[in-house]
Amino acid sequence: MVVNRMILNESSYFGKGAIQEVANEVHKRGFKKVLVVTDKDLIKFEVATKVMDVLEKAEINYEVYDGIVPNPSIEDVQAGVKACQAAQADCLVAIGGGSPIDTAKAIGIIVENPEFADVISLEGEAGTGKPALPILAVPTTSGTAAEVTINYVITDTKNHRKFVCVDPHDIPVVAFIDSDMMMGMPKGLCASTGMDALTHAIEGFITKGAWEMTDMLHIEAIEIISHALRDSVAGDQDGREKMALGQYIAGMGFSNVGLGLVHGMAHPLSAWYNTPHGVACATLLPLIMDYNKEFTGEKYREIAIAMGVAEAAEMSLSEVRDAAVQAVKQLGIDVGIPQSLAELGVKEEDVAQIAEDAARDVCTPGNPRDVSVEEIIMLYKSML
Template identity: 55%
Template structure:
């Protein structure tokens, strides 16, 4: 069986690495940049750290800052129109998952106008042309959108989020600069860090996992488990490790898929605008427990990565429980919510949430098949 792995053409890492952006744009012959971000990052001066570099290098640019959290279809459509009017020839995404995902959709629709109905991009879209070139500059250590072939858009009208999977959307250049992540508030660092941990653990246990992806995911689990608490509290060295760890997780899961945590988190974002990482943090340990019987020895590796004492000698059922508890302990210690009620969920919505999760593309990668009724029971158990 052939196994495909797709990553960026080029990536830079380390404090101050955004300094390479002007040179890279000029070397590639780009004439004008279209910077995609959100207003919070503009107002806080984070976007200016990139645009000041463009100014200094006499590279023209325009900023599109209308991106909303859990970006809706309308953001994409407006962005496509604004990009077309700008005369730019390269996209620069500055932000977390929302600007990154919006940027990918803008780039794909621009070069594949037959998919101008944004909903038509759901799943594995049969696009024929690579996106407008994207330079991805993440400002959170979480989504790894800068190295994945995935993006998520919200359909507000139908109250659902949908995943798009497209090798044509991967950024040509990723610049992973932990200094761009340093000013994020603690709650955001926690949420995005738990998102990264979920990518690593789900990617490690998903049905599509294989030896090469396992290497990435195990390293990511080790790095994130060791670094996230200190990174959340502002430690610069830990933040640099988190920036790398989340990227390594993205190198894996982008190519092999995820599972039920993400399938169940997406409806929580669509129904209640719950931050994606917060939702993943609520769900990760309970879904790990549900999946445990179908994970072989992999949760032993998770326990070892978390430094659980005696994990190497425990019987498999005990070590699986220990791995789940280690993740639950970290989630609680970080202060992430642990119940659906805390993010505004309503009990009467649980059947609809369960159906939406069952229909989500990520559910297909889960190591243990789950019926709609079982998913509803999982939601109910953490309500």
């Protein structure tokens, strides 16, 4: 008998202006001191300051830790833990994309579970004993869904690797999905994070752990994202509103069933070359979809129908699988995603070691088709 588990936020707020509820949640939960976790650019461009203004208006005491960088490192987390302890904060307000929210998760876990202060011991399912310091998450990108997942990713810079942590104790207690916070995204970031969201939805839909409830979420997310992403990248407010919802729905699903080889192969690229995670996923997605297609039953037909592929319902299974892959590839081309790993700076001499890292990644075993290191090498090289 298979027992499936669903873990979601305690509360979530959706829509323009949702960040106004941050102060109400802080007061309602009795928090006295907030540590805002964000990055310097979000402060510089007055994105994070929108939330800080809400805190100030409500006379909520807070301090800021803005030492977050893309692909946050062990050292970034440890500095954040020190900042949290120095501030004597009793909650975290994480503002940003996956990097600030992931860092906040690690900070919150370690503050309450100091035996994991080395950070590296959190890899995989660490078995922490206590919930993280409460996290209120405000995403500023439409992609990672970090605000609703039990996963976070940290970079071990010394060993050129990213590691995934999976912990029900790290999920933010409240999420605020406000498209106004996402309007400042440049086109490139909007495209890469949006394609990351599509990757979450597609990988979650075909992963070995998928089941009826997550299938329902993922197919809806695929439909929303594939129809809204082009408009979102063009800067359309309605498109960004829909993307904010689509990426969250995808997160509700994949957080509970895992991902696959796209993420397994993308994580080492970020660790080795500092490639933005969404770009790495988006570049690899059509290739790995094609690799997996014979192991997915009728699911590519459902993907094709959700993406609006003409006559997908009447095509043969072979035809519709190819059509689904092509629809995803064309979407990536339309929003400016690189179509080769050479464009990401990948070097052929590094591929063997990168493939070893990908094979060990926690996401890889969820792939619907089992894969060897030799096959991963072949896949990387086919995109150089």
